């Protein structure tokens with residue numbers, strides 16, 4: 001049961017069909033928000049309080065449709081959670097240029113497009129933006145060159161947007177660590193075991209645990225937090241096994 005932390009608010013959540021984005025939609029609804037849920041994938045049956053939009057976050061036309069829906073259907077936009085993501089694993093010298101470009105577009109450029117389309121509404125509502133980065137922004141892991149570059153870019157972009165659009169709009173960034181979502185499908189048991197064991201919490205995180213952090217940054221409980229990064233990784237980035 002929510003505490004009404006987002007009562008009366010309207011939020012956009014991208015990557016809403018799966019994993020963390022789906023958990024954020026559930027939590028936002030629980031907290032009293034209405035949600036414009038954006039994904040390239042089908043989002044299943046209609047749900048009260050959710051306006052699904054099928055679209056590619058790397059496409060500016062999709063963002064125009066999202067902003068128009070917020071304006072026409074709800075007359076406002078209070079929260080933007082830019083969260084959709086793709087990853088193609090390969091070392092830099094083997095990564096196809098098209099895969100580099102696609103990952104930068106979906107993981108980084110999408111946040112710029114989102115702001116371009118939505119910042120007027122967010123300013124009017126004195127709203128909040130929460131970007132989904134990753135611990136890949138602060139640690140090097142094999143075979144993620146474009147993903148890591150995009151996630152690092154989001155940390156800088158979030159800080160920049162906070163400066164640019166304050167005091168009306170707060171902008172913060174979450175950096176999840178290993179969170180068990182469909183993004184881990186196809187990753188072997190041994191790699192999963194090592195990731196969980198590499199946290200101080202000694203386990204994977206749950207999407208709901210990231211949704212709780214996103215909700216905090218989206219609501220008035222974080223009214224004096226902007227330009228900040230919140231690491232949600234069970235202590236993964238704190239753990240080292242050598243001096």
Ligand SMILES: NC(=O)c1ccc[n+]([C@@H]2O[C@H](COP(=O)([O-])OP(=O)(O)OC[C@H]3O[C@@H](n4cnc5c(N)ncnc54)[C@H](O)[C@@H]3O)[C@@H](O)[C@H]2O)c1
Nearest residue numbers: 015017018019020039040056057084085132134179181183
């Ligand atoms: N799961 C983790 O361990 C982890 C760790 C660090 C950061 N993150 C970040 O958290 C966010 C959510 O990750 P997740 O694990 O829930 O991923 P996920 O793969 O479960 O979900 C991603 C969603 O994004 C959608 N999507 C992909 N490309 C899109 C596009 N172009 N336009 C619109 N939607 C698109 C997919 O259809 C999917 O529904 C991502 O930004 C990811 O980088 C996740």
